Each structure stands twice: as C-alpha cells, then as structure tokens.
Amino acid sequence: MLKALRSVAKPLVALLLALVLAGCATFDFAPEDSAAPPHHGPKSFLNVPYGPTHTLGGLIRCYLALEPPDPPAIPPELLPREFKPEIVAPDLEHIRTPDRGSIQVTWISHSSFLIQVEGLSILTDPVFSRRASPFPFIGPSRLAPPGLDFKDLPRIDGVLLSHNHYDHMDKWTLQRLGDSPRIFVPLGHRRLLAAWGLFRVSELDWWQTSPLGPVLIHAVPARHNSNRSLFDGDRAL
Template sequence: MQSTEEDKQSHLSFASTPSSNSSVSDESGDVEVTSPPPKTMTKFHNGRYINPYRPEGVPYLDFIKWNLSRKSVKPLTEHEKKVDHPVLKVDLGHLATPVQDSSLRMTWIGHSTFYVQFAGVNFLTDPVWAERASPVSFAGPKRLRPVPCSLDDLPQLDFIILSHDHFDHLCIDTAKKIGNRAKWYIPVGRKPWFNAIGITNLEELEWWQEADFNGRIKVVCVPCSHHSQRSPIDRNVSLWCSWIVVDKTTQKKYYHSGDTAYCSAFKEIGHHYGPIDLSCIAIGAYEPRFFIKNFHINPEESVMVHKDIKSIRSVGMHWGTFILTDEPIMEPPKLLREEATKANLTEDEFTVMKIGETKTYNL
C-alpha cells in the first residue's frame, strides 16, 4: 500500500475496526457468532492500484465485442426535455440561506455533481461543468442537458470530494476554476496532476482513511469496485473510491458512491459506518451487462447498495447527462422505481431529482 508523509500527519487516520462480533440465531435457538466483514484495503503493486474486487482485470475481448455491436441511443424528445427531464433554474437566493443542523440541502447540477449543504459546510461532489466528458472539446460524450447554473453562481464552497479521475467526474477546466479556494479530498495518486495545474489545497486518502475538516466534519474514503485512467499510459496509477461525510456533532452521515460495480465493499461500509442518513448512488450507464457490469451498477444493484450500506434515503445519480453506454436515456429512473418497489422501498426512500432542483432533507 502506497503511503506518503502527509498520510502520517495527525489530521489523517485509519478508521478502527469494531472489535465486537455480530450474532444470529439458528432454527434451534442457538446463537451463532459471526465475525464482522473485514475491511478490504488498497493494493498497490508496480506503480499501479489493483482492484481487489476484480483482481482478474478487464475483459478486453468483451470491450471489443461491445464496440463492434454498439447502437446509437435515441435522443430525448421535446416532451421528455420539458416534462420528464427538464432543467430547473437554481434558486440561488435559497442556497444563500443557512441550513439547520438537523437538515441537509442538496442541488443536482447533473451526472455525479451535487452541491451539498450540510453541518455548516458547502461542498461539491465530482465537479464537472464541461460540455463534453472528454479530453478534447470537439469529440466525446456531449452534455445532453445544460448545467443549471454557473460555478461562479454558487455560494461559498468549502471542499470537494472526488471519487476518481475519469472525464465525466473530473474536468480540468472546472478544477482550474475552483483552484485553491476550496479544499480537495482526492483518492491517493492524483496529487501530481493537481499540483501541475496549480492546485495544492488538497489531501489524498486511501480506503478507510479519515480526514478532519474544521473540527466538526469527518471525511472518509471508502472502497468501491472501479478503476482510474485519463490517458493510454496511466491506468490505475491513482485510486478510486466512494466517500462518507460525517457530522461529528450529530453523527449524521452523507454517502457518495462514485462509479462502481457491485461488490462486497458495500456490506463492509454498512457494517462499519451504517446507517447512512442520505446517499447519492449511481443508477445509470450500465448496458450491455456482459461488459459494463465490471464497472457500473444497474438500478437493481443500486437498490442492493442502498440496502447494504444501510441507507435511510438515497438519490439516484450518474444518469441523464452524458450518453456513456447503451441503455435509453430515461430508462434508469424507470427501472429504479420498479426495483425499489420490488424491494418494498417507498418512493421517498430511493428517488431521483431534476437537474437544477434543490431538496432539503430532514435527517
């Protein structure tokens, strides 16, 4: 496991594993003691991170098969743009008002980008304002619906949590615009990239490592099953993760899944940090399953993640903004509702938002 001198400083720590065991009763009434799920740690070998949940690597033949058989995704109809998937004007005056300690206010900017106001701080998740999720401005997945406000329109920004370095989650122009005015919490390995564009106000974390922000907020890097890459030669030189933000005063928790395949990480998170009060969980970019299942969950698995991490309420993300895979644009929220109903979840327990919409959740 890679470590740095910064990792050894007092503001960072590894969360301790509870020593108590859980127990269940079998049909005879006898108590069977079961051990808590162990924490899966990061694995770093020969300059690259290894996904312990998919150690066999990527099936490249499946990647070729998918690209040879891809079909175009139908664009949104005018009705869908106006009724089903509109872009709302952000109420910036409302965002400028304080949020009560018992509440969390969240605005969906699109894809995996949320502006979250919680426990006296304002933070962004995976900030992307770019028109394309691509290294170039003239090609690559284009934004389907416009951003609901400019980055400069938002009130104070205290920190950012970044799940990984893919172009639909990390945009160089957005990063430069934020710069050092807010603190960046990033997976370990991307510090040189940020330093090269002048950003030094950051902390790198590994899975299960915790960082303190302002004495009240705890930011926790937790595992997921994905990968990292921004060029043909830098695959997995940096880590990927999901995040938990904890209000140490109230012990209320927010979770951001990032990108992930389904794996045992979520039961680990649920055991060590559950219940989670509000979660943002990916629901889109999942077809065809024979290949994309290695990287992204589908709505059925999103509901499984919700239950595994012991989320009280969840919001679907990572859909309706860029065409990355083959499912219809409006399919993810439809399937989510179906899968949530099968799992006996109410609509309020796992729902979606409109781009630009702001919701306040009483925790």
C-alpha cells in the same frame, strides 16, 4: 459502406492514438512496502473490479459501427414514450442561505452535487465543461446544461473527487474554482493536481478519514477503475 469505413479506419486510429498520447498524465504511485495494504500492487492499485474493460480496438469498432454498443441498462421499451425528466430550477435563495441545522443537497448533473452541511458548501465531482474530454473540440458532450450555473455557486469550502475519469475530474472546472477549496482525492492524484496549480489537496487511502471543519470525510472502496489514458490504468485509486 464497409469499404468506405475501412478507408478511414487507419487515419482515425492514428488520430485516436494521437489524442490519447496528448491527453496522458503522470500519476504518483505508492512505493512497494512489505506492510502495504492488499490493494497496493507492485505497479498499480488493485481497484475493485466492476466488469469487463473496453479495449481500444473494441472502442474503434463500436465507433465505426462495426459492432453494436453495450445494451442500455434500462431497455427503451420500458421507458414512457418521449420520456423527459422534469427540470426543476434551483432555489438560489436557499443555496445562498442554507439552514445550518440540516443537510441540503442540490443535484447539478451526473455525479456533480452541491452539499451544504454545518455551514460548509462541498462539491462532488464538479464538471461544468461542455465536454468530458482532454480536448475542448472532441469527446463526449453534454446533453443538457448544468442544473446550477457556475456563477450561482456559493463559496466552496471543499471538493470531493471520486476518481480521475474525465466526466468526474475536470481540469477546467477545478482551475476555475481555484486553490481556495480543499480538494479530497484518493491516492495517486496529488502530482496531477499540483501540475494544474492546485495544492490544497488531501490524499486518502481506503478507509482513511480527513476533517473539513466539523465534517469528517471518509474514503471508501467502489467497484470501478481509474485512468486518464491507455497507459495509466489503476495507477491511482
């Protein structure tokens, strides 16, 4: 078995490298400034570390089953047998006519939420694609469809993007939303979004704010990193 795995390792590594290179994106980076904040490094941002990072070699070994993956956050034995969360159909009537005097939140999937407040409809990290990947034919795929169909979305006024990982910043979904919503992103993403044909972009550094109608958007730090390839780690916040 191990011999067979080794026989496919070289072509698999070549394929992975080709996919990584093909999925590379170019990011802006704030120029050096003696008065720059402490999290603005000379070549990248100093995002808040969240733990050990995975190397390409480690990912390949895990993919080939040569070493076990990280243990789940919740041990399987603590979950009920055949655990399946209840799926609740969205209330489309309330989504179409939300109460302007309250905040209404609809969970779509993962980090994708529809927030309706003060007459605005705002999406967070919208991902409606089947895969979280630079390519439609390979990469992590959905285990369940979105809780709200794209066609049932109301008119979207704003989009909040937390960072640039593929399961949070989806090119296909953003292009389908078009250039009508204003997009709020951390520093370093404007050039990539412009390459996708999206120009109504507000870039924010930590602790900066920007208005969206009567709502004020705040950018705050998070324990995470950013990258869309092997070569752009933390080039964006």
